[in-house]
Amino acid sequence: MTNKFKRKPALQLSLAQFKSMTPTELPDGEVRFYVNNTQISRINCLGVVKSKFVSEGNKEKRYASLDLDDGTAVIRLKAWGELEEIEKVNEGEIIEVMGRPRTYNNENYILVETINNRLTIEDEIFHRAQIFEKEVEKNGLINEEGDPKIYYFDRSKAKEMSSNNQEM
Numbered sequence: 001m002t003n004k005f006k007r008k009p010a011l012q013l014s015l016a017q018f019k020s021m022t023p024t025e026l027p028d029g030e031v032r033f034y035v036n037n038t039q040i041s042r043i044n045c046l047g048v049v050k051s052k053f054v055s056e057g058n059k060e061k062r063y064a065s066l067d068l069d070d071g072t073a074v075i076r077l078k079a080w081g082e083l084e085e086i087e088k089v090n091e092g093e094i095i096e097v098m099g100r101p102r103t104y105n106n107e108n109y110i111l112v113e114t115i116n117n118r119l120t121i122e123d124e125i126f127h128r129a130q131i132f133e134k135e136v137e138k139n140g141l142i143n144e145e146g147d148p149k150i151y152y153f154d155r156s157k158a159k160e161m162s163s164n165n166q167e168m
Contacts, residue, residue, distance in 0.1 A: 010042035010098050011035065014131050016072035018043060018110070023103045033101040033108075043110055046096045046119070046127040049089055050074060068097065068110075070128075078102075079112040086115065094119045096127070 013035075021040075023031045033040040047070035054064040064086040066077040077097055079086055089095055095117045099110035 008041045010044035011040050012044045012127065012131055012134070014072045014128075015045055015047060015068065015070045015075045017131075018045065018101065019073045019075055019108055021101070021108060023101075023108070031103055040101055042098060042113070043101050044096065044098050045075070045110070046070060046094065046124055047075075049091050049093050049095055052086070052089060052091055054083055054087060066095075066112075068095070076107070076109040077112050078109050086112065089115060089117050093117050094121070094124055096123070 018033075021033050021035070023033050025031050045068065047068040050067040050069045052064070052066050055062050060081055062081065062083055064079045064083045066086065066089065068075050068077055077099065095115050096119055097110060097112060097116075098114045099112045102109050102111050
């Protein structure tokens with residue numbers, strides 16, 4: 001049996017890219033985010049947890065928020081109800097988040113779906129390189145010979161690059 005509904009992939013964005021997006025309000029009151037006329041339903045981002053809040057009380061009424069910093073901006077992550085994943089996260093950790101873009105009181109935030117807090121600095125480097133590569137492709141940054149002005153990033157090189165930087 002095939003599923004008629006296919007989940008859209010999460011778009012990798014820097015937090016500055018997401019923070020600068022202007023949501024579009026539809027006539028029915030729904031709010032949507034768009035990049036190049038394509039609706040964004042899910043976002044994948046990565047950064048360092050700057051602060052964490054988890055409310056006390058009844059499991060169904062609990063609320064949590066994290067402030068995530070990727071070096072380009074700080075965005076609030078929010079969740080309600082089941083907060084086990086957020087409770088496992090510590091300030092200062094690098095995390096990867098999948099979530100839905102939302103806005104409230106003119107502030108863009110991400111409604112958390114999943115969190116991965118088992119990341120390394122190499123994962124962060126690779127994530128940033130992927131975002132940068134997409135920007136290069138989008139903006140046509142090539143030299144006069146038609147070759148890219150930058151070279152595509154190889155994930156296997158991330159650990160090597162990280163090790164070399166630590167030796168300096």
